[in-house]
Structures are given as structure tokens and as C-alpha cells.
Amino acid sequence: MDNQRLILFIVFSFSLLLLWEAWQDKHTPPPPAVTATNAPASTSTPPVPSQGLNAPAAAPAQTGFTKGARAVVETDVLRATIDADGGDLRQLQLLTYRETETRNEIFTLFEEDPTQPYLAQSGLLGKDLPTHRSVFQLNPGTYRLTRGASQVEVPLVWNDPATGVRVEKTYVFKRNSYEIALRTRVINNGTQPVDLTPYYQFTRHSGAPRGASFFLHTFTGPAFYTDAKKFQKVTFKAIQEGKAEFEKTADNGWVSLVQHHFVAAWLPEGSVKREYYARALGNDLYSAGVILAEGTLAPGQQKVFTVPLYAGPQTQKLLEAAAPGLDLARDYGWLTPLAFPIYWSLAKIERFVGNWGWAIIILTILLKLALFPLSAAGYKSMAKMKKLTPRLQQLKETYGDDRAKLHQAMAELYKTEKINPLGGCLPILIQIPVFIALYWVLLAAVEMRGAPWLGWITDLTAPDPFYILPIIMGITSILQVKLNPQPMDPMQAKIMMIMPVAFTVMFVFFPAGLVLYWIVNNILSITQQWVINKQVQDGGKLASGKA
Missing domain, CATH: 2.70.98.90 (Beta-galactosidase; Chain A, domain 5)
Known part of the structure; x- marks a missing residue:
């Protein structure tokens, strides 16, 4: 599985998990009324009044309460x-x-x-x-x-x-x-x-x-x-x-x-x-x-x-x-140790620039720079894989359905060209927790509630009202897929093109601040990946840590 498929699969799975939790929470039937037979009143807990909000444990609670x-x-x-x-x-x-x-x-x-x-x-x-x-x-x-x-x-x-x-x-x-x-x-x-x-x-x-989103549990x-x-x-x-x-x-x-x-x-x-x-x-x-x-x-x-x-x-x-x-x-969920410094950095940047939207953009650039050597290694591996795509396709045509010989021939080709097909997976995997942690930061940060960014974005914690950011995010995701090695399996290739569309639909309901981060990250990734692809295709060599 190449890097792009890996990151899309993980993020897609994470999104599906959020949707499942939201569906469960939305469709769980209301619990039955408590009676004395299944919830006896405790002698140590506060007394249950005979009227008002808290009815006696032996009878259902009334919905009204007295006013004085x-x-x-x-x-x-x-x-x-x-x-x-x-x-x-x-x-x-x-x-x-x-x-x-x-x-x-x-x-x-x-x-x-x-x-x-x-x-x-x-x-x-x-x-x-x-x-x-x-x-x-x-x-x-x-x-x-x-x-x-x-x-x-x-x-x-x-x-x-x-x-x-x-x-x-x-x-x-x-x-x-x-x-x-x-x-x-x-x-x-x-x-x-x-x-x-x-x-x-x-x-x-x-x-x-009130106002809770079905898609954001x-x-x-x-x-x-x-x-x-x-x-x-x-x-x-x-x-x-x-x-x-x-x-x-x-x-x-x-x-x-x-x-x-x-x-x-x-x-x-x-x-x-x-x-x-x-x-x-x-x-x-x-x-x-x-x-x-x-x-x-x-x-x-x-x-x-x-x-x-x-x-x-x-x-x-x-x-x-x-x-x-x-x-x-x-x-901040289970990634609190990572999410807290991300929020701290975001708050410091916002204090300097005076806008949470621009703070998100600057933080995304800084995170990209910090992870640059790792992502460069991953993109270099993908660029080499893309260059080998025609030869891999020839091997598939040569060996047909003989998967054992096909895999052996592919392994020899990788060895000859000094390519590790999974070499870029670890760098990409390291970036996944950053995305998830930033997701929880943007979701939990009440400081961004009602905070505007630019023009039509008047609340970074609310979805884009005109769907402009999700559409841009979808376009950049498609461009990323185009820059990656295309799967030899036609069905996999179709799935790879469908996933950005699915992301676009889901991100319509996500906070604008999170979509903004994803767009900026995509643009930076596309730029870095395009430069590396061009150098590899031209036979140039990348200096260590440089695109």
C-alpha cells in the first residue's frame, strides 16, 4: 500500500469512526424511567422531593417544577x-x-x-x-x-x-x-x-x-x-x-x-x-x-x-x-500530550497575528517545516514508485494471474532500483497523530467559537456556510492522488479517485478551521511532492532533507 493510500485510508477510517459514534449517540433509544424496583433510593444521597424536578424514586419524575x-x-x-x-x-x-x-x-x-x-x-x-x-x-x-x-x-x-x-x-x-x-x-x-x-x-x-452537530460527536x-x-x-x-x-x-x-x-x-x-x-x-x-x-x-x-x-x-x-x-x-482525547503543545503554539501565534484563521495557516506551515525531512523521504519513495509504474505494468502483463512470479519479479525490480515500496509509510504514519490531535484542538477550543477568519468564514468552529473550503479541499485532494503512483488494479484506482470526493462530502460538516488546516497542508504537500517528482523524473538527486 503506497503512502497516499495509507494516509487516506487512516483518515477515512477515523472519519467513519466519528460518524459511527455520532450515529450511535443520535439513535440510542431513551432510557426507561427509573422505578423503585430497579433503582432504590440511596439513604446517603440527597433526599428526593415529592414534587418538582426530582420525583420520588418510587414513581416517574415529573417534567415540571414549581415557581416562586x-x-x-x-x-x-x-x-x-x-x-x-x-x-x-x-x-x-x-x-x-x-x-x-x-x-x-x-x-x-x-x-x-x-x-x-x-x-x-x-x-x-x-x-x-x-x-x-x-x-x-x-x-x-x-x-x-x-x-x-x-x-x-x-x-x-x-x-x-x-x-x-x-x-x-x-x-x-x-x-x-x-x-x-x-x-x-x-x-x-x-x-x-x-x-x-x-x-x-x-x-x-x-x-x-442545542446546536450539536450529528457529524461531530x-x-x-x-x-x-x-x-x-x-x-x-x-x-x-x-x-x-x-x-x-x-x-x-x-x-x-x-x-x-x-x-x-x-x-x-x-x-x-x-x-x-x-x-x-x-x-x-x-x-x-x-x-x-x-x-x-x-x-x-x-x-x-x-x-x-x-x-x-x-x-x-x-x-x-x-x-x-x-x-x-x-x-x-x-x-483533547487520548492524544492530549500532543494536542496541548499544539494548542499552546496556536494560541501564541494568534496572540501575535490577532486572528485564529491566520494562526491555523501559520501553524500548519510550521508543522510542515518540522516534518519536512520525514515527508520528503516519503514523497521521494512515491516519486520513484511512480517512475516505475510502466515497468510494473509490463510485469503484470507478462505474468498475468501468476501472482507468485509477479511478486517475485516486482521484488527483484525494487532491489535492482534500490526502492523500498514501504519506505515512505513511517514518515506518513508519524503525521497522522498530528492531524488527529489538531482535530481535537480545533474541536475543543472555545476560543475559536464565533472567531472569524476571512470574508464569509465568520466562525471557525462552524462548517463553511457556502461549502467553498470543502470544495477546495476536495480539488487539492484529487491533485494529490494524481501526483501519486497509480494502482495497477483498475478497481483500486477508481477507489482512490472516489475517496477525495467522499472526503469533500464529509468535510462539509466539519469545522471550517479544520478544513482550512487540511487545505493548507494539501497545498504544501502538493508543492513538495511536485518538486520531488520532477527531480526524480529528470534523474536529479535530492540532497538529504531537501526537496
Whole structure:
């Protein structure tokens, strides 16, 4: 198998794998509702409310939830809605981001859609303590971050006259920050000690986020992090089947819900003991959270504990600053060791040129230069093979169907001409991981979301709206095939010409940034290959490492 066929085969196989994953994710039937017979309620997990989003484990979850007094918070980067019923964070919009399909609409991360809700909840375990179904006192209205202020606070209060326990929950929003601090103050004015066991969770449907592409499969679901087990992704399917594997107890770490380009994470601080959980609620709803052990509060005492909530883009710097390991939510796949330096280089170039599209082009040129000696060796081998094509065809006509004699004659010809037909395979194989790593970088980089390049390309993470780049990519791929040795088998030759067309169709749905990389790489490869072919055909010799 020559080099071009090898690289096309590998990339084609990789593309088919992505399509298969997307098809599987799209066509998997929704899981059945959970009942008490197949998912008994755990005594250690947060209580399941009798109404609202999380229905009792013995009955299917209801799709609606109660509404109470509401506070709308507006900062320079966020717009949030907090409901007094449960003290939930019911809606969260990221003001500087737009929806993929409707560019004029602000991107919404949390929302209380009746059929596909996604919200952040918190409460306290134990008898006569407020959960995410309890009603708090809240002054409704709009809370704005005023000019000159560094933060804005939204207080909620819950009182139990019978026990003398008072709970104050305060959301703290900061300027230019996607981190929301949830400060809880518990005052025990009663006569009995109170066990402080707060919990923080996300409740979400299992569907992909709006605007997700069928052809680009990305992970959506809970993820946990601990120092011992590091980043642990959990699929909704695994939760439904009771096969979710992650570290359940630790004195460190966090819980999150990951989706393409964005992440929400409860980030407990310090070394307080934690218990992590994930469970199916029925009706395609799931919860994932963490329970903290804050000790016992004696009568007459009070205690304050704060847990930050990061809810925003998977920007490298912001994730690294928010919590240890949170940057792993930005998933580069199994080629992370290679993908991270590629992104680092890309970000440095973008900072210099001020445009992600030109940064991709420059990075492609630099990668091509770095791999130049290896690719030159591969192209030289292909050029020699192409020069031998007429003689190989003569051998095929001479020996006909006697494949043993044909292969022996071909081996002798290769030996005489000092050609290794597989000599260029290794150099090409080395370039494959670079392509795949760059694919994940361009797919994961939220910094490119909405980033324009040139003219009609207004978002490098979205497909080319006019299909111009995929068509150019297809043309350059056909030119590459023409420069390669043609297979002696007519059927193989036809397949070689069909594959660029198939690539063109698939790349119509790929991010414009990735197609741009592929085009530039093709153009550079065609130039290098043409020069080498010409030198070999003219009988010239290539200096080591030079075309």
C-alpha cells in the first residue's frame, strides 16, 4: 500500500469512526424511567422531593417544577435567574457567547425547559433542614452589578420556628467572572445539635446541547475529579444501567457536567470529606453531585461554608485558575500530550497575528517545516514508485494471474532500483497523530467559537456556510492522488479517485478551521511532492532533507 493510500485510508477510517459514534449517540433509544424496583433510593444521597424536578424514586419524575419569587442577576458576563423555591439556579446565560444555530440569541447554559431542564441545586441533608424543594424567602427583582462595584449578592433565607434553625444562602457574583460563590450560613438557635451535611448537584437531561452537530460527536455528561483517580467521565447510559464507575469518597476534588465548549462544576474547597454520586431520576433526567461533611453545629452556634460554582466556557486559563484538574474538562482525547503543545503554539501565534484563521495557516506551515525531512523521504519513495509504474505494468502483463512470479519479479525490480515500496509509510504514519490531535484542538477550543477568519468564514468552529473550503479541499485532494503512483488494479484506482470526493462530502460538516488546516497542508504537500517528482523524473538527486 503506497503512502497516499495509507494516509487516506487512516483518515477515512477515523472519519467513519466519528460518524459511527455520532450515529450511535443520535439513535440510542431513551432510557426507561427509573422505578423503585430497579433503582432504590440511596439513604446517603440527597433526599428526593415529592414534587418538582426530582420525583420520588418510587414513581416517574415529573417534567415540571414549581415557581416562586425570582431574582434576576445581571453582571458584565452573566445573566442568572434564581428561584425562591429550592433556591435553585434556574437559568444562566453567558452574555458574550451566542447560540450556534441562531447567532442573534445569547447562549444559555442552565435553563428550566419543561422537557430538557438543566439547573444547579443545593440543600442540606437531615430532618427539618432545607433541601432544593424547600421554599426560601427572597426579595424578587433585578440585581445588577453597578458601575464600580466588584460584586453583587443575592440573599435567600429559610427559618424553622419549631427547631430554631435558620439557613441563609447567598449567591455572590463577581465582575468579569464565570465563578459564582454559594455562601451558606447556618444558625442553630434551637436546643438540639444539627448535623451539617450540605449537598450540591446538577440536574440535567441526557440530550446533546442545542446546536450539536450529528457529524461531530463530543462528550456530554457528568465528570468527577479527585487527586487519586483524576478526571473521570461518566456517561448517562452508564448511570442508567448502574455501571457508572468513579471514586465515590475523597477529601478533595469536584463534580461537573461537561458539554461541548462549556462546563459547570461545583468546586468544594479545602480537605473536607466528600461523597460523590450520580443517579437516574426517570423520564431522561439525571443528577450528579457531591455531599460534604461539615460537622455538627451545637445549640447557640453558627457556621459559614462556601462552595464556588464555575459555569462558563472551557477557556484554558479560566479552567486552570478555577480549580486543580478543571482544565481536563477541555477534552483533547487520548492524544492530549500532543494536542496541548499544539494548542499552546496556536494560541501564541494568534496572540501575535490577532486572528485564529491566520494562526491555523501559520501553524500548519510550521508543522510542515518540522516534518519536512520525514515527508520528503516519503514523497521521494512515491516519486520513484511512480517512475516505475510502466515497468510494473509490463510485469503484470507478462505474468498475468501468476501472482507468485509477479511478486517475485516486482521484488527483484525494487532491489535492482534500490526502492523500498514501504519506505515512505513511517514518515506518513508519524503525521497522522498530528492531524488527529489538531482535530481535537480545533474541536475543543472555545476560543475559536464565533472567531472569524476571512470574508464569509465568520466562525471557525462552524462548517463553511457556502461549502467553498470543502470544495477546495476536495480539488487539492484529487491533485494529490494524481501526483501519486497509480494502482495497477483498475478497481483500486477508481477507489482512490472516489475517496477525495467522499472526503469533500464529509468535510462539509466539519469545522471550517479544520478544513482550512487540511487545505493548507494539501497545498504544501502538493508543492513538495511536485518538486520531488520532477527531480526524480529528470534523474536529479535530492540532497538529504531537501526537496
